[in-house]
Amino acid sequence: MSEPLLQITELRKRYGETVAVDGVGFEVRAGELFGLLGPNGAGKTTFLSIVSCLLEPTSGEAKILGRKASTRDKELRRQIGIVPQELAIYGELNARENLKFFGSLYGITGEQLARRVDEVLAAIGLTDRANERVQNFSGGMKRRLNLGAAIVHEPKLLLLDEPTTGVDPQSRNHIFEEVRRLAGTGVGVVYTSHYIEEVQALCSRIGIIDHGKLIACDNLAALLTKIPGLIRFRLGETTAGLTERLRQIPDAVLKDSTGLGLELECRDLKTALMKLIALLNELNVELVSLELIEPNLERVFLHLTGRALRD
Amino acid sequence: MLVWTLAKKDLRLLIRDPRAMVVLLAMPLIFIFVLGASLGEGFGQKPDDRLRISIVDQDVAFQDPTGKDPGPTNRWSEIVQRDLNQTAGIRLEVIPTIEEAQHLVDNSKRAAVLVFGPKFSERMTRSSFMPGGVNPLFRDGVDLEQLDAHLLRDPTQLTAASIIDQVGQVTMLRVVLPWMIGRAFERIGDRLGRIVQHALRQMFPSYNLTGKTWAALTRSEPRTGAGAEISIYEPPTGSGLLGRGAQRYQILVPSYTVMFAYFLVLTVGWLFVAERRQGTLKRLRASPLSRGQILLGKLLPCFLLSLTQGLFLLIAGKFVFGMSWGPEPWWLLPVVLTTSLSAMGMALLVASIARTEAQVAIYGTLLVLVLAGISGCLMGDREMMPENMQQLSLVTPHAWALIAYRQLLANAGPPNLSLIAQSCLVLTGFGVGFIFLAWCFLRLDEQS
Numbered sequence: 001m002s003e004p005l006l007q008i009t010e011l012r013k014r015y016g017e018t019v020a021v022d023g024v025g026f027e028v029r030a031g032e033l034f035g036l037l038g039p040n041g042a043g044k045t046t047f048l049s050i051v052s053c054l055l056e057p058t059s060g061e062a063k064i065l066g067r068k069a070s071t072r073d074k075e076l077r078r079q080i081g082i083v084p085q086e087l088a089i090y091g092e093l094n095a096r097e098n099l100k101f102f103g104s105l106y107g108i109t110g111e112q113l114a115r116r117v118d119e120v121l122a123a124i125g126l127t128d129r130a131n132e133r134v135q136n137f138s139g140g141m142k143r144r145l146n147l148g149a150a151i152v153h154e155p156k157l158l159l160l161d162e163p164t165t166g167v168d169p170q171s172r173n174h175i176f177e178e179v180r181r182l183a184g185t186g187v188g189v190v191y192t193s194h195y196i197e198e199v200q201a202l203c204s205r206i207g208i209i210d211h212g213k214l215i216a217c218d219n220l221a222a223l224l225t226k227i228p229g230l231i232r233f234r235l236g237e238t239t240a241g242l243t244e245r246l247r248q249i250p251d252a253v254l255k256d257s258t259g260l261g262l263e264l265e266c267r268d269l270k271t272a273l274m275k276l277i278a279l280l281n282e283l284n285v286e287l288v289s290l291e292l293i294e295p296n297l298e299r300v301f302l303h304l305t306g307r308a309l310r311d
Numbered sequence: 312m313l314v315w316t317l318a319k320k321d322l323r324l325l326i327r328d329p330r331a332m333v334v335l336l337a338m339p340l341i342f343i344f345v346l347g348a349s350l351g352e353g354f355g356q357k358p359d360d361r362l363r364i365s366i367v368d369q370d371v372a373f374q375d376p377t378g379k380d381p382g383p384t385n386r387w388s389e390i391v392q393r394d395l396n397q398t399a400g401i402r403l404e405v406i407p408t409i410e411e412a413q414h415l416v417d418n419s420k421r422a423a424v425l426v427f428g429p430k431f432s433e434r435m436t437r438s439s440f441m442p443g444g445v446n447p448l449f450r451d452g453v454d455l456e457q458l459d460a461h462l463l464r465d466p467t468q469l470t471a472a473s474i475i476d477q478v479g480q481v482t483m484l485r486v487v488l489p490w491m492i493g494r495a496f497e498r499i500g501d502r503l504g505r506i507v508q509h510a511l512r513q514m515f516p517s518y519n520l521t522g523k524t525w526a527a528l529t530r531s532e533p534r535t536g537a538g539a540e541i542s543i544y545e546p547p548t549g550s551g552l553l554g555r556g557a558q559r560y561q562i563l564v565p566s567y568t569v570m571f572a573y574f575l576v577l578t579v580g581w582l583f584v585a586e587r588r589q590g591t592l593k594r595l596r597a598s599p600l601s602r603g604q605i606l607l608g609k610l611l612p613c614f615l616l617s618l619t620q621g622l623f624l625l626i627a628g629k630f631v632f633g634m635s636w637g638p639e640p641w642w643l644l645p646v647v648l649t650t651s652l653s654a655m656g657m658a659l660l661v662a663s664i665a666r667t668e669a670q671v672a673i674y675g676t677l678l679v680l681v682l683a684g685i686s687g688c689l690m691g692d693r694e695m696m697p698e699n700m701q702q703l704s705l706v707t708p709h710a711w712a713l714i715a716y717r718q719l720l721a722n723a724g725p726p727n728l729s730l731i732a733q734s735c736l737v738l739t740g741f742g743v744g745f746i747f748l749a750w751c752f753l754r755l756d757e758q759s
Contacts (some may be wrong), residue, residue, distance in 0.1 A: 052597050074599040082597045092327045097320075104316045105598040134465070149594065193590025
């Protein structure tokens with residue numbers, strides 16, 4: 001197994017009494033797409049600021065390519081690309097000028113810079129708008145350029161902080177494709193978002209952060225096993241005897257038996273459903289409605305934090 | 312190299328920002344144009360409270376061919392002028408031609424002009440109480456017409472014209488009366504004998520009846536000193552609608568060049584705040600740039616912009632408003648350079664403190680206008696301020712820049728180069744001080 005590109009150990013950042021990042025630790029390998037999921041104010045941006053050498057941690061460390069991230073390490077910054085939450089590009093410049101400027105800040109010059117700028121423009125789908133002032137771009141185009149500005153110097157580690165805020169589906173797909181392509185070339189990606197669907201669709205491994213703490217970190221399948229599936233149903237009539245028989249279904253837990261709405265939690269949705277149907281047939285009870293809820297990240301988050309992500 | 316990359320980007324942003332161009336280049340030109348058009352020709356010249364007596368002197372020297380009336384060696388008009396000029400509270404202005412004098416009176420530029428005709432000396436010489444002589448005295452004093460002199464009057468300024476008339480009358484009496492008495496007294500000696508003449512001398516011991524001048528007649532000490540310098544009237548400089556080349560532009564152009572140099576505070580402040588707000592500052596910090604490089608990358612374009620502005624306004628001053636660059640034009644360069652340095656320093660200081668565009672606009676404008684007011688930039692001419700305010704104004708860099716510019720562009724004599732060098736040194740001190748403070752206050756890691 002290759003050396004981790006990013007190694008976070010017991011990272012902590014405190015602002016007075018407020019702990020923004022609280023003992024976070026995980027690893028990201030080259031080519032890996034790591035998603036960091038958490039609500040606004042969970043500590044994602046502070047975490048990224050430390051990893052991108054903009055902020056010193058209070059304790060713990062973040063190592064990038066084996067070197068400790070520090071605000072004083074200018075060379076290490078060359079290995080990092082950061083896509084801030086804000087549209088950190090210049091509206092009065094055109095797309096090409098923006099990319100050239102950010103590329104030249106990393107010491108790329110001449111033909112190499114021109115080639116890289118062309119490559120990035122093509123990658124983010126802005127070649128035909130390259131010479132147009134950015135202030136005339138749509139929100140989605142600006143977001144794509146925001147990504148382009150972070151990758152023009154070919155970083156080994158790409159940090160994305162809510163990169164799709166307010167973008168149209170087409171631009172979101174563009175960004176996803178480019179992020180996947182970059183990961184395919186060996187770039188390690190840390191993708192922070194509070195959009196569960198994005199992280200679920202894009203990332204191979206996911207960390208869930210809340211109140212500065214990393215409360216779960218695993219691949220999607222493993223995270224989903226943390227919570228059961230759910231069968232939500234309503235019956236024509238409910239009796240005490242029926243409720244008792246429902247409780248006896250193996251590998252399932254009857255969660256809510258108040259009123260006519262019932263919920264059955266189970267690890268194996270298919271088996272539990274067949275047993276439920278068989279029982280209702282046997283007792284000749286009418287099934288009014290039925291809903292199967294697979295385990296998903298939103299429910300994992302709710303399960304782990306006790307609140308919905310967008311609360 | 313990285314600093315230049317950053318500077319180039321900021322220069323490009325500044326050039327593309329219409330606000331910057333309007334504030335830094337268009338507004339000062341508009342100010343200079345409007346004030347230049349609305350201020351009078353006397354603006355920029357020291358106020359003179361003395362009564363101005365304007366004269367036209369066409370007098371021709373006269374020698375009596377008979378030798379009976381040997382007049383003074385000078386022309387009589389010169390004697391009158393000297394008397395006027397030695398009178399306290401009066402300044403004498405000589406207008407070269409009668410046409411010009413008439414034009415000035417017709418246009419209410421002068422209330423009255425005293426004109427000495429070509430026969431003034433002859434008539435004065437021939438003035439006498441004796442039969443056959445010219446008698447210039449009448450009920451109201453001296454009849455100027457009898458002496459080939461007259462007063463041009465502006466009918467719209469009768470009071471001022473009367474004052475000038477009375478001053479002229481008194482002077483004429485002081486000149487013509489002793490001359491006439493002296494001549495008459497000589498004749499008494501000739502005709503009635505020395506005894507009568509002697510008896511009269513005994514009767515009026517306080518007077519020298521043959522004195523022929525007021526001082527001699529009254530046995531007073533003659534006035535000493537040459538009096539104030541007699542000025543020669545010069546038509547107002549400047550031509551066309553703008554009054555190109557007028558003296559006022561020697562004051563207005565540098566004043567507003569200095570005032571608007573410090574409007575850089577707004578442009579740079581907006582640039583900094585926008586950088587924070589957009590998050591691009593975060594991206595700059597995440598790049599391999601040091602804090603010093605980022606600051607230097609900001610300083611350089613500000614300085615170049617300010618320098619361009621200063622040079623542009625001086626060039627516009629010359630070619631648009633006909634301003635002269637003075638006898639030492641190369642000395643303008645260090646003044647522009649050091650003014651730009653202090654303006655850039657102040658701009659960075661404000662940018663390092665202000666957090667929002669509104670703060671930049673409110674506090675920046677307030678600061679710039681207050682300092683312009685204290686320094687004297689705002690009213691155009693620093694010399695119009697009271698002495699104590701002029702001293703107080705030295706706490707502003709503007710005042711030092713104005714002192715240097717005034718020496719170079721509006722000084723009556725040759726410019727005082729050591730004072731200009733001192734001003735440049737003080738401006739450099741302001742610039743360095745502001746930059747140091749900006750370095751202390753500047754927080755690059757702050758979110759807007």
